[in-house]
Amino acid sequence: MRSVASPEKLGGGWLIADTSASRVFTPERCSDEHRLIAQATREFVAQEVLPGLERMDQKDWKHVRYLLRQCGKLGLLGIDASEAYGGVELDTPAAVVVAEGLAASASFGATYGAQCNLAIIPLLFFGTDAQRSRYLPRLVSGETVGAYALSESGSGSDALNAKTHAARLPDGSFVLNGEKLWITNGGFADLFIVFAKVNNEQFSAFIVERTAPGVSIGGEERKLGLQGSSTTPLLLDNAKVPANNLLGQIGQGHKVAFNVLNYARFKLCASTSGTAKTALGESARYAAERKQFGKAIANFGAIKHKLGEMSARIYAVESMLYRVAGTIDTFIGQRTKNASSTKLAAFEEFAIEASILKVAGSEMLDYVLDENIQVHGGNGFVKDYPAERHYRDARVNRIFEGTNEINRLLIPGLLARRTLAGRLALIPTAKELQDEILAPPPSGVAINNPLDGAKYTSAVLKKVALLILGCAMQTYGEALRDEQEVLSFAADIVIDAFAVESATLRATTAHAAGTANEHLHLDAAAIVIQAAVTRCEAAGREALAVMSQGNALRTQVDTLHRLLSRPPANTVAARRRLAEAAVSRAGYMFDG
Ligand SMILES: Cc1cc2nc3c(=O)[nH]c(=O)nc-3n(C[C@H](O)[C@H](O)[C@H](O)COP(=O)(O)OP(=O)(O)OC[C@H]3O[C@@H](n4cnc5c(N)ncnc54)[C@H](O)[C@@H]3O)c2cc1C
Numbered sequence: 001m002r003s004v005a006s007p008e009k010l011g012g013g014w015l016i017a018d019t020s021a022s023r024v025f026t027p028e029r030c031s032d033e034h035r036l037i038a039q040a041t042r043e044f045v046a047q048e049v050l051p052g053l054e055r056m057d058q059k060d061w062k063h064v065r066y067l068l069r070q071c072g073k074l075g076l077l078g079i080d081a082s083e084a085y086g087g088v089e090l091d092t093p094a095a096v097v098v099a100e101g102l103a104a105s106a107s108f109g110a111t112y113g114a115q116c117n118l119a120i121i122p123l124l125f126f127g128t129d130a131q132r133s134r135y136l137p138r139l140v141s142g143e144t145v146g147a148y149a150l151s152e153s154g155s156g157s158d159a160l161n162a163k164t165h166a167a168r169l170p171d172g173s174f175v176l177n178g179e180k181l182w183i184t185n186g187g188f189a190d191l192f193i194v195f196a197k198v199n200n201e202q203f204s205a206f207i208v209e210r211t212a213p214g215v216s217i218g219g220e221e222r223k224l225g226l227q228g229s230s231t232t233p234l235l236l237d238n239a240k241v242p243a244n245n246l247l248g249q250i251g252q253g254h255k256v257a258f259n260v261l262n263y264a265r266f267k268l269c270a271s272t273s274g275t276a277k278t279a280l281g282e283s284a285r286y287a288a289e290r291k292q293f294g295k296a297i298a299n300f301g302a303i304k305h306k307l308g309e310m311s312a313r314i315y316a317v318e319s320m321l322y323r324v325a326g327t328i329d330t331f332i333g334q335r336t337k338n339a340s341s342t343k344l345a346a347f348e349e350f351a352i353e354a355s356i357l358k359v360a361g362s363e364m365l366d367y368v369l370d371e372n373i374q375v376h377g378g379n380g381f382v383k384d385y386p387a388e389r390h391y392r393d394a395r396v397n398r399i400f401e402g403t404n405e406i407n408r409l410l411i412p413g414l415l416a417r418r419t420l421a422g423r424l425a426l427i428p429t430a431k432e433l434q435d436e437i438l439a440p441p442p443s444g445v446a447i448n449n450p451l452d453g454a455k456y457t458s459a460v461l462k463k464v465a466l467l468i469l470g471c472a473m474q475t476y477g478e479a480l481r482d483e484q485e486v487l488s489f490a491a492d493i494v495i496d497a498f499a500v501e502s503a504t505l506r507a508t509t510a511h512a513a514g515t516a517n518e519h520l521h522l523d524a525a526a527i528v529i530q531a532a533v534t535r536c537e538a539a540g541r542e543a544l545a546v547m548s549q550g551n552a553l554r555t556q557v558d559t560l561h562r563l564l565s566r567p568p569a570n571t572v573a574a575r576r577r578l579a580e581a582a583v584s585r586a587g588y589m590f591d592g
Pocket of ligand 1: 114147148149150151153155156157158181182183184185223226231396399400401402403404405406484
């Protein structure tokens with residue numbers, strides 16, 4: 001495989017690079033400071049947030065505002081902001097541990113996410129000095145609540161098709177008209193980042209204060225979950241916005257909208273990881289206590305399967321998440337420009353990884369929460385246990401911050417675009433691979449232990465991803481954008497390849513360090529790999545069958561099968577060991 005000098009510099013670069021485990025950030029590499037921040041966040045949630053869940057569900061927004069101010073006092077709202085604005089400006093893994101910790105309450109997590117990721121971040125990334133000085137200190141302290149108003153009834157995924165318009169007055173100020181929908185924090189927010197078209201065509205962002213003339217809020221949506229998070233329309237009826245509340249430049253609103261979403265997708269994954277670990281703890285404790293047929297249900301193989309599978313899927317997402325956090329900080333560390341523009345560039349560069357994390361995290365979480373209910377039996381279906389709340393709250397993760405369909409399309413779409421722009425050498429690498437793959441199989445690939453097997457399969461899955469992507473780009477050229485099914489299959493393979501490589505690199509590090517639970521890392525990686533191989537072969541076959549036929553197709557699927565057919569690992573035993581570790585730790589075995 002082609003080696004690029006510094007793969008961590010490039011979004012998608014991992015696909016064509018050999019990444020060394022020693023350069024990959026893992027949860028085990030978190031510092032004492034990260035652990036302290038995680039602990040402080042968990043304590044805040046346990047002592048302040050969870051006791052007030054009912055009040056939040058009853059839409060007690062005064063209480064939610066109080067919680068936001070408490071968050072501000074702890075510094076949790078100022079993770080991205082510099083001291084000049086009252087922030088603490090921590091590194092990216094710190095932002096991850098905070099989002100993971102806050103996820104034990106999904107509703108408050110959503111409130112927090114809208115404040116930090118959707119209001120503070122756009123101001124930090126795109127605000128003028130005056131705008132930042134005016135708004136950030138009070139957002140960072142939690143005294144002001146922010147919201148982000150992009151969606152409309154006619155434009156959700158197709159966000160740039162917004163109908164809200166902004167007319168410019170002779171004095172330079174703006175008058176906004178339109179209706180925004182689904183606004184998180186809408187019921188009590190003080191300011192909104194609003195997207196509207198100047199002269200009905202130049203998509204632009206504005207800072208709109210709630211008290212401005214012409215601004216009003218619609219009623220609360222009646223939702224499946226997240227009852228303790230406000231979601232309302234925002235009505236703009238000749239709303240007056242001063243000239244200096246234009247955020248960024250006229251016609252450049254897409255840059256604000258999409259870069260903010262890159263960051264939010266990354267953070268959403270951290271929330272899914274946090275909720276999944278909470279749920280695994282609930283399942284493990286319940287399974288240890290609940291007795292049927294004279295013994296704790298944790299002793300049954302079918303329940304062990306669930307606990308083990310939940311653990312392995314969390315491991316995969318967590319490995320990717322922390323890897324990307326480290327990659328982003330490496331990117332930021334290499335640049336000397338001012339911090340917010342560097343961070344903006346980092347999230348633009350790693351947009352592919354942000355979409356991978358968003359899809360993988362939200363789908364992992366739905367699996368984990370479904371099984372959490374199942375482990376609880378009837379008790380999973382009633383409100384006495386948190387399992388049903390988690391289940392309802394999580395469903396929206398596949399819908400907001402760009403639906404999973406849109407994010408799936410973005411992954412290969414961005415890879416192809418960067419290839420065509422000469423920024424990623426996907427096509428030449430895929431061509432080299434074609435020759436390599438069509439040659440007779442090398443006689444002795446030495447696979448002496450599970451880790452060697454994992455590394456081998458990890459490399460193979462990246463080759464499969466490159467083959468399918470290369471084939472799709474060659475077959476369709478520019479028209480590939482219209483082949484959504486092929487793009488989605490390609491995305492699934494890319495996601496699995498990234499998950500497998502991230503899990504393998506993390507297990508490699510644990511092995512090299514000789515950590516006490518090294519065998520559990522290998523177990524988790526083995527389970528992740530086995531499922532990914534099956535999925536990737538299926539997705540590859542589906543995609544190839546669209547693009548080829550006859551003998552060519554037969555050769556391609558035979559090659560795919562040859563590449564992916566290694567004897568299966570005993571994942572039943574691996575899941576049992578993980579399940580036993582979850583029960584004895586009463587939670588996620590890799591925490592702490
Ligand atoms: C609880 C909640 C909170 C929210 N908070 C906010 C917020 O704070 N601010 C904000 O601006 N918005 C917010 N949203 C809106 C959210 O971002 C949108 O719901 C989301 O972007 C999807 O848009 P839509 O609902 O219009 O669905 P649509 O775009 O109509 O999509 C419907 C279906 O069609 C698919 N689809 C659409 N286009 C394509 C395509 N080109 N190719 C393939 N499939 C496609 C989608 O994937 C989906 O499955 C929130 C939504 C909810 C439910």
